Amino acid sequence: MIILTLLFGVSVYLPRLANPRLAIPGDSLVVLYGSSQPNPVSARLEGEFASCDLGSTSATPYDTLWRAVFAIPDLAERDIYDLILSTPEGADTQPNAVMIYSGWRDTLVFLHLTDIHIGNTAQELIRFRQAILEANTIYPDFIVITGDIVEAGEVSESPVWYGQFLEAAEELMTPVFTAPGNHDYAPATVMTNYPALVNPEPNYYFTYSDWFCMLSLNTGPIDPYVGNARCWGLSPEQLGWAETVLREHASFPQKLAMMHGPVIDYDDSDRSNTHGRDEFINLSRSYGLSLVLHGHTHQNRFFLADSTWVQGDVSVYPGTPYFLQELSACKPSRDTLGYRRIEITRDTILSFLEDQNRNGPPDALGSLLLWNLRVAYTYNSDSTTCTISVDNNSPRTFYRGRVWPRMNPAYEYDVLGPGRIVRMSPRGLTEVLVDSIVSDDTTILYIFPKASLREDKPQPPGLAFTGKGLRAFPGKGLRARLSLYDATGRLTAVLKDGLWDEPCEFALGFLKPGAYVALMDAGNFRMSASFVMR
Structure with missing residues (x-):
């Protein structure tokens, strides 16, 4: 049974920021929501660059919720959209809930982040915002985050920490999918805040086009009967659900899974899940999974299905599935933070490791490092x-x-x-x-x-260094002098002294490497720009 707590008015269950809908123009959009006055229901998409009115429809009952189906316009623009759902009872807005691509492609790039730990110290939120800045610059098709969103999910401060996570994640220009981790349960064994505030679905899947399917599984809290930081793992019900999804998507050439606790771990401090390990490995082999993505250990590790730990340079790739652990993106472990970039096509995995050693082949510890x-x-x-x-x-x-x-x-x-x-x-x-x-x-x-x-x-007016030169303009019809000074304050060159009618470009190839200051003096005002020639 789906349980949705209605704090006030209408409340969207799905899609939402941490479990969005991926679509292209012409697709249908299914919205699940709760409301005591469910019909008629209308929807609108609001993005930074575009908006779409999805019109009005009548919803039908769906378990304890209501289900409405809307059509995405054929002319909808590429954007990450807020979903605004309205009924006679009111409206609810879910930020970054729908991603509309221009069309499906045969190659995907996505990022894997994990172990955010908002609330551990003030630094984790700062680092998460840096990770968002980097992600927006790389501009992947989507992002997955495998758990431990906050330091402790069931304490009085938890709603504030989850709010900080969601507020920061709204700055992403690409969709994000999350799975819960054991810290999202802590210090309890029942999780309430994460499903209420972040993602109501503990186990779900999403697809991209007709060739990519990602399972997201909940590995639960720390197993109280085992300890040693080992997550509880996967139940028979979860494994049965996973097999059903994999069977229904057997024709998809790329099938992946993400979860917090690792199915396979191997060292002097084994942190693998305590339940469902062998069963899931067998499923991954039987249904041809490509990658299984984990967090939890704050380590960068690469395992094969037979528990072989791949280390060092990787010149030849063995057969899939690959079981990958990832560095924490925000909570230091041995002073290393990072995330993984994965590029995949219909037919093959193009990359998931980096050449951190700069020696040619990628290495098994090859994540992208934060900062x-x-x-x-x-x-x-x-x-x-x-x-x-x-x-x-x-x-x-x-x-x-x-x-x-x-x-x-x-x-x-x-x-x-x-x-x-x-x-x-x-x-x-x-x-x-x-x-x-x-x-x-x-x-x-x-x-x-x-x-x-x-x-x-x-x-x-403007004055800026462009990498190889200066672009300057004091204003049309003004008389100004543009001068260069080196780091000692010594005049190096006068680039122009006279009347300006339009912006001018000045090549700086004659300068030696070093730090310089450009000063544009128009009499009644001055502008300066500092730069370094390499």
Whole structure:
């Protein structure tokens, strides 16, 4: 039986932020909800870049809930949408509940994060926001998080911690799916806050197109009869449900699973689940699972179905399924934090390991480390120019990533650097596609106005370093001097001294490596920009 606690008015059960719906234009959208006045029911999708009115319909009973089916318009734009459901009783909004893609693709990229532990200290939330910034820059198709969302899920502070997690996750530009961990039960053995506030489904699955299916399973609290940080595991009922789903999706070439407690662990402190291990391994072999993703141990480990622990460089990949554990994204264990990037096609797993040693082949400890991708946005006073620097200290070059400056919406913009503007929202959030974010390098993009959308709005002044040069403009018809100074304050060059009618570009290839300051002096005002030539 589905249980939904109605605190007030209408309440959406699914989809929601931590268990969203993936769709393309023309698909149907099923909404489960509770309401004492369920009909008529209407729905609307509100995204940063677009919105969709899904119209009104009549719902039908579904267990203890109501089930409404809506049609996604054929012209719906790609976006992550809030779902707004309305009945005569009121309305409920679920942020980031629906992801509409332009179409299905034959290659997927997704990120695996785990062990967030909001509430352990103040630092976990800071690190989670950094992980969100990195994820938005990599711009995967979706994200999975395998448990331990908070440090303790059943204490008085837990609702606040879950609220902080959800508020931060709303900043994601891509959908996220979660599974619970043993800390989401702690210190109890029954979990109430996680299903009420984050994701009501302890076991569920989602699909992408007709070729990718991901199971999400709840491995429960720490087994009180065993201890040693071993999760309870999987019940016969869960295993039966998993087999039914796998049988129904037997034609899908890529079938995966995610859960918190590991099915296989092997060292002097075994933390594998205490129930259902062998049965699940047999299921994964019988139904051809590709990957099984775990958290819990805060370690980066790679096991085969026969319990072989794969270590060192991986030049030749053995047969699937692979059982992967992941570093905590936010709670330090041996001072290492990270997450995994997985690229998969209909036919094969393209990558799930990184070459952290920089010696050629990927290694079994090859996750992406947190803070190795740093993004800085520097705006002028009225957000009409923005310099974006992306420092990529990871071993991977990221292709077709994104940066997301929030610009003054009164202007149209151009980009200097390896990217192009895809679109800008009415509130100024600008999606910039970055062709490549090169490994062990800094990528710099400069966003500047090309024309005003209002005739009474002149092109604003600006001064910015673009990676290889300077772009400067004091204002049309103004006289100004643009000078360069080195780190000692010594004048290095005067780039222009005179009347300006339009923005100018200045190449800086003549400068030696080092730190410099550009100063634009227009008499009644000055602008400066610091930069480093490499």
